[in-house]
Structure formats: structure tokens, C-alpha cells
Amino acid sequence: MNLIKSIDIFCAVVDNFGDIGVCWRLSRQLSLDHHITVRLFVDDMESAKAIMPDDRSGVEVIHWVKDIDYHQAADMVIEAFACPLPDNVIAAMVAKKSVWIDLEYISAEDWVAGCHAIPSKHPSTGLTKTLFFPGFDAQTGGIIRENGLISRRNAFLNDENAHNLWRKAHFIPEIDQKYIDISLFCYKTAPLDQLIEHLGGADKPIRLFRPVRTPQNTPQKVGSVEIIEIPFLSQVDYDYLLWTCDFNFVRGEDSFVRAQLAGKPFIWNIYVQEEAAHLVKLHAFLEKIRPFYDEASFERLANLHDLWNEEGQILTKHSWDVCGLSLQSLAGLKSGAQNWSDYLCNQIDLSTQLLTFANTQITKK
Secondary structure (H helix, E strand, C coil): CCCCEEEEECCCCCCCHHHHHHHHHHHHHHHHHHCEEEEEEECHHHHHHHCCCCCCCCCEEECCCCCCCCCCCEEEEEEEEECCCCCCHHHHHHCCCEEEECCCCCCCCCCCCCCCCEECCCCCCCCCCEEEECCCCCCCCCCCCCCCHHHHHHHHHCCHHHHHHHHHHHCCCCCCCCCEEEEEEECCCCHHHHHHHHCCCCCHHHHHHEEEECCCCCCCCECCCEEEEEEEHHHHHHHHHHHHHHHHHEECHHHHHHHHHHHHCCECCCCCCCHHHHHHHHHHHHHHHHHCCHHHHHHHHHHHHHHHHHHHHCHHHHHCCCCCHHHHHHHHHHHHHHHHHHHHHCCCHHHHHHHHHHHHHHHHC
8 A cells, every 4th residue: 555645856957957857757657657646846947848748747846946935745755866955845844754765866886785775864853864776776776667668669669650650740750771860869078070970980871860959950961970950859759769769879867767768779978977987887887788788789889888978088080980880780789778678677666666665664653
């Protein structure tokens, strides 16, 4: 029996779409799949609206402003990525005896399992706050994976007409076997010019689909690479973009996880951290997925990740060439990506784990 009837999620937007992407997707799943009353408090409504559909799926989205009026706390309160909660919010949580969760960033690093679900007492109120780490195995909190996602993905992948209908509605050209189709979502620091030069050496011409706020109407052509800007997509439609492409470049956390569930080859543009901590995180993830790829495909994938991230800005054109993208290399990368996706789908998802944990905490009270 689910004892959690209401959840408040607080989100401070840091990198435009990563934080709000995770929070909105989690809010939506908790509302639709678990029938829970969800309020999402977000400090940057512009970023939130960019990825939310008009139908808010029963989630109440509230602008989180200074001195926000907050009297009645939810059964569970989630502070996303350690965003500090106002004193009046904490006071309401104490009165309600809310389950307090600090939802952290996802990581494949070994230390995460030892820190997951660790409680701590608030120094002045005594209310318990618990660290909750999303992750890729049973020792962590899992990833967001809503009910029916994979069956919906598989039905779409097996229906070329569905691809083309979706593409037409989003100003994307129809499937054409003459091309390799790639989606591109990256930070400004990524070595885009080097990538485009590298893609020009593929054994098929490339169409690069890039969601932007204000797309240009005319595609850009660089050698055999055609860059097509498309309107920014809601989260639901972004999944379809990942599914309809042969290869995906993603960034941050939300699109990173969705690319894994897409079962398509992808490269992750990780958010830069001080002292190159992001590269440690990147390589921990690559080691996690290594067993799911054949050796040659994994080495190509790992090298492309290094090139696309911080290290790639100082390497040479030759370094890109040895990671050449071809139909043969795509086949190996796709097989590994599907193996990894299948593995993830056998894990318990994040929202289910959150609710199971919270119910346990309420029972103890």
C-alpha cells in the first residue's frame, strides 16, 4: 500500500535544461504512473516551459520565488541536487513530518553505492534528510523509466510510417536510407567543427538534426554533412527524436539517460566540473558499459567520448579519423547500446524506489 499521497519537488535551474529536465520527467511519472499529487517548484519558468507540453499531466508547476508562501508541506519533499530549501519550507515539513529526500546527480562512480540512502539530521529541527543517488545497478536508486516507455519505443521503431508522420510534424525530412541521421544536443564547449569535419569522412552522407530555440529555415551544408535546425522539443517528443535517429549526441543528465533507454548509439557531452571531475565521472560510466560492447566497438565509443569532451579540444584530426563512423562501426555500436538498454530495463526505476523508501520511512514513524 502506498502511504505517500503528495510530493513536492524543488528545482533550482543551473544549466538550462538538465536539472529541470530530470525534475519535470520525475514529476510527470509520479503523477501519471503512481497517481500522486505532485507540485513542482521551479525558479526558472522560462526553461521549464521550453520542455513541458501544454498538458501538464496533473502536475502543478509553481514559480519558486524568494519568500514563497508555503504553509502545507507534502508527504514527501524532494530537494533536487541539494538546492537549499527556505526556512519556512523546512518548518512546514517539520510540522507535517515529511519524508525529506536530497535527490543527487546520477553517477556510475564506485563510491555512490556507499552513499546512497544515507540519512542525516537537520541541525536545528532534527528532521531526517536522506541522500538518494540515481544509478545504474541495484545498489543505487535507479533511473527514471515510466511505465510503457519501452513498449512504446519498440512499436515506433518497427513502424517506418510512424517515423515519417512524426518527422513531418516536427519539420524533419523523411527516413532516407541514403543518409545516416544524427541528433545533436551539446554544450558550447564541444568541438563541433572537428566533429563535422570528421563526419564528412563517413561512408554515407550525414543529416545532423539540431533542436534550437529559433531554428533557421535553410539547412546548412558542410561537405557531405547537412545541418538541419529544428524547433526545440518537449520531453515526450525528444524521446522520439532519439528513437528516429541512427546516432545521438546528448548532454547533461536527462538526455543522457533517455539516450540510454533509446537503445541507439550515443555520445555524452558531460557538464564540465572543476579539476576535471567530470572526466572521472565520464570514464566511470564508460567502464560500467564496457562489458556490453565488443572490444573494437567499445574502444571506438570511448575514444569518441574523450574527443567530444574536454580532452578532445587538444587532440588532432588524426585522432578523430581513427574513430571513423561507418555502417559497419554503427552496427557494433548499436548492438552494444541495445544490450545496455536491455540491462537497464531490468532494474527497478527511480520513482518506484523513491516511493518504496518513503513508505518504509513513514511506517517507522
